[in-house]
Amino acid sequence: MVDLKTNFSGSYICTNCNTTFTAPTHCGRMMTLQDGNTWICWKGEHQPCCGKESKIELENCCDSRNLTPQIEA
Numbered sequence: 001m002v003d004l005k006t007n008f009s010g011s012y013i014c015t016n017c018n019t020t021f022t023a024p025t026h027c028g029r030m031m032t033l034q035d036g037n038t039w040i041c042w043k044g045e046h047q048p049c050c051g052k053e054s055k056i057e058l059e060n061c062c063d064s065r066n067l068t069p070q071i072e073a
């Protein structure tokens with residue numbers, strides 16, 4: 001289990017097609033990935049407050065998307 005608080009770069013990479021995804025921000029912080037396919041506000045799902053939804057579906061990069069966090073060395 002990786003400690004996302006210390007070394008997480010804010011990006012995820014698809015191990016299948018090497019597409020990178022950068023976490024959008026909500027309420028002043030990076031959104032977190034839920035179920036590997038949805039960005040969700042770090043506060044959880046809530047009413048849109050920063051001009052955008054608190055839950056955003058990721059765009060599809062390939063047929064077998066498999067996201068893994070990119071960790072800074």
Ligand SMILES: [Zn+2]
Binds near residue numbers: 026027046049054
């Ligand atoms: Zn929010």
Ligand SMILES: [Zn+2]
Binds near residue numbers: 017018063064065
């Ligand atoms: Zn992919």
